[in-house]
Amino acid sequence: MTTMTTTQLWCDRCGESATATAHPACASARQLEPPRFCPECRRRMKVQVLPVGWSAVCVEHGEIQG
Amino acid sequence: MPEILDQARTQVLGDGVGLDQAGILAVLNLPDEHLSAALQLAHDVRMRWCGPEVEVEGIVSLKTGGCPEDCHFCSQSGLFTSPVRSVWLDIPSLVKAAKQTAATGATEFCIVAAVRGPDARLMKQMREGVAAIKAEVDIQVAASLGMLTKEQVDDLVDMGVHRYNHNLETCKSYFPNVVTTHSWEERWETLRMVRDSGMEVCCGGILGLGETVEQRAEFAAQLAELNPHEVPLNFLNPRPGTPLGDRPVVEGKDALRAIAAFRLAMPRTILRYAGGREITLGDLGTREGLLGGINAVIVGNYLTTLGRPATADLELLNELKMPVKALSATL
Ligand code: SF4
Ligand SMILES: [Zn+2]
Ligand SMILES: [Zn+2]
Numbered sequence: 290m291t292t293m294t295t296t297q298l299w300c301d302r303c304g305e306s307a308t309a310t311a312h313p314a315c316a317s318a319r320q321l322e323p324p325r326f327c328p329e330c331r332r333r334m335k336v337q338v339l340p341v342g343w344s345a346v347c348v349e350h351g352e353i354q355g
Numbered sequence: 356m357p358e359i360l361d362q363a364r365t366q367v368l369g370d371g372v373g374l375d376q377a378g379i380l381a382v383l384n385l386p387d388e389h390l391s392a393a394l395q396l397a398h399d400v401r402m403r404w405c406g407p408e409v410e411v412e413g414i415v416s417l418k419t420g421g422c423p424e425d426c427h428f429c430s431q432s433g434l435f436t437s438p439v440r441s442v443w444l445d446i447p448s449l450v451k452a453a454k455q456t457a458a459t460g461a462t463e464f465c466i467v468a469a470v471r472g473p474d475a476r477l478m479k480q481m482r483e484g485v486a487a488i489k490a491e492v493d494i495q496v497a498a499s500l501g502m503l504t505k506e507q508v509d510d511l512v513d514m515g516v517h518r519y520n521h522n523l524e525t526c527k528s529y530f531p532n533v534v535t536t537h538s539w540e541e542r543w544e545t546l547r548m549v550r551d552s553g554m555e556v557c558c559g560g561i562l563g564l565g566e567t568v569e570q571r572a573e574f575a576a577q578l579a580e581l582n583p584h585e586v587p588l589n590f591l592n593p594r595p596g597t598p599l600g601d602r603p604v605v606e607g608k609d610a611l612r613a614i615a616a617f618r619l620a621m622p623r624t625i626l627r628y629a630g631g632r633e634i635t636l637g638d639l640g641t642r643e644g645l646l647g648g649i650n651a652v653i654v655g656n657y658l659t660t661l662g663r664p665a666t667a668d669l670e671l672l673n674e675l676k677m678p679v680k681a682l683s684a685t686l
Contacts, residue, residue, distance in 0.1 A: 323661065338659055339451075340456045
């Protein structure tokens, strides 16, 4: 599973700025959720959850998997 | 020992007759000091009337998001500002998901779509997908595609779908507070057609939607009247952007009381842990539920959220000496 990195611009769970404030609740929730927002551009990603793993696609920044 | 548990010992454990609504309510209202006795009795009922096997299932979303309905708990409704986007799964990925599920030892693979009911495109995708799975994977296929017409019920039977999930979600009296785009009765009608077709009926719901304890008892009694083959029990996992996004999660002890009460209402059903157990019960509660009436689990991830790794559940079942139900036993 991928986790949030410190270099991301946007919170991948709530889509708010990740540089202005920390998102401890989002980080905790993300243990049991895939990302929803692209951490680079804030677009909502197309997310497919599978029994094992998930994939999330941003039209601009491509696919991430976990 | 509270009177209701004495009554349940004779009636449910002894005779296999589930509690009525008043009895279910009494169990839901048991004080904490009697909870472990209620769970033990529910476990005894499950062992006597169902046996030690645990049915393991994986689920996958064939069509995610963009649903026109307004179920207030659901992140896949297109009517709320949920971040979940619409996406379709292709058939090779569907078959791969079925293979991964079968590799865990699961005997059930449920294909789910976020729709009011299937259209021609979805039915075509189902026909192709189910055929592809049956050609390559040793697993039973179930489906959950919303409300059906009689023709669609017959089509699913023809495809070889052996069980159909359609949750009533909550009791009849509370349903209009949770869903306004269709009625409880419409859901019941689909369930009736599924039952008449010979497919196994899978019908459960979600606890923690704001229903009262009385309404929780009403729901269990209504499910018992339907007498489903399987009851998936979800606990609300409040989803951002949905009308119920700010609701508290169900207290662990209340969740366990509900597990015991639902088992005592339906001694023979497959009572499955579904979504929300991780946040409601945690690891310890998960174990207590499996020793308190639960005899089936969804392993791996859910439709839009993630679960514990399948290995964690399988190790727990092994430790509890509960064998995973084999495919031969289900055919
Ligand atoms: S019908 Fe199903 S997918 Fe659609 S909003 Fe209701 S629960 Fe969600
Ligand atoms: Zn956030
Ligand atoms: Zn992006």
